[in-house]
Amino acid sequence: MTDSNARTLEGLTYFQRTFGCQMNENDAERVAGLLDMAGCLPVSTLEEADIAIYLTCCVREAADIRLMGQVASMKNIPPAHKGLPRIVAVGGCIGQRDGARLQETLPNVDIVFGTHNIGHLPSLIQQRISSGMAVAETLESSEEFVKGLPERRATSWHAWVPIMTGCNNFCTYCIVPYVRGRETSRPLEDIENELDHLAAEGVQEVTLLGQNVNSYGRDLYGRPRFKEVLDYAGSCGIPRIRFVTSHPKDLSTETIAAMAAHEAIMPQLHLPLQSGSDRILAEMHRVYTVEKYLETVHMLREAIPDISLSTDIIVGFPGETEEDFQGTLKVVREVGYGQAFTFIYSKREGTPAAEIVDTTPAEVIQDRFDRLVELVQESVHRENEKELNKTLPVLVEGVSKRDAHMFSGKSPKNQTVHAPIPAGLTMDDLVGTIQNVRIDVTKTWYLQGTLVE
Ligand code: SF4
Structure with missing residues (x-):
């Protein structure tokens, strides 16, 4: 192409x-x-x-x-x-x-x-x-996964590996299925070949990409085969594997078992909640209830006790009441997210939710949003505090934006970690390598520590 x-x-x-x-x-x-x-x-x-x-x-x-x-x-x-x-x-x-x-x-x-x-x-x-x-x-859609395009990666140590595009879920607020089309999976052998090449090149981290990775393969093979992608990725020699995005309704016990089985699959999962109210979840067409979502969280924590969860939450979906919002706060307290992306509902023309008339004043929505952000920050800080005095393997990404004498990188749970560049080492020695850092400071937005042998 x-x-x-x-x-x-x-x-x-x-x-x-x-x-x-x-x-x-x-x-x-x-x-x-x-x-x-x-x-x-x-x-x-x-x-x-x-x-x-x-x-x-x-x-x-x-x-x-x-x-x-x-x-x-x-x-x-x-x-x-x-x-x-x-x-x-x-x-x-x-x-x-x-x-x-x-x-x-x-x-x-x-x-x-x-x-x-x-x-x-x-x-x-x-x-x-x-x-x-x-x-x-603009082509209406692509019947097949578009492959074979050349790429110039932004870094030598990280690669995105798209495994599917599009989405069949049609959440009522979301424009993605209209602009990215229906789910189209990439053949498994093709993904495996790319992973092998990346492993041979010495890539340190791969992020498997798709709008709904858990249903990978359904269109091509008649059943989801994401577990097989994880099994391959987890054992191909690349030290770190991540993936986004997982729809909670499709996260299977098989997938959770594969995540737990491979050390290379990082103990971190993005599991969008969107709302903690069953009524709003139904209006959003999310196809799970709060109970089901929490059951999935429970299964994940049983299989991978130290897993860190991140999420997306929308505040002010049309018709959301204070009671609905209290449900969201309750889930945030219960799950203890390590990271959360919070958004005020944004009306997108062409989606079913855009037709719903909502009279909730903007100040009320803003107030809910502020309360949510405060709660999320407390949760993230608490999760980060658990890393104090631990030694974490950190994939070094570059010089810290806060201090030119420090490097920055990511922990297995995707936390940002800063540490002083040791005397005798340059950034060329460090970037793209995995270094052990002992954590001695924990903040809401980052961890700080010292490089150790
Ligand atoms: S929110 Fe995610 S799952 Fe829902 S339609 Fe959009 S891309 Fe698909």
């Missing part, structure tokens, strides 16, 4: 900006791979770029607004090279959702491409250059 006529792009510079989820980060690596293959050169600022590419997210309104503002203001930035007008390309979920309509709202957008046709981007750029006309191409 790549283009052969892309050589004529040789020498053009490009800059990418990515919004949203890990899927888009992985798509950005594919765009970089394609453009590098076409002879384009990556640059680190918009000002230096002949081609500006935006990979967008439409899950929340805020990201929509940010994109519109950033693209509109680009008109004021002079071209990188005299006489060569900058080409602006918008892809990802907003590209898929709006298609050519986006160019009516933002006339300076030259190219719109969808989530299923990233592989065509070089030829769309070529088309734009030769015709001088704006182009838009």
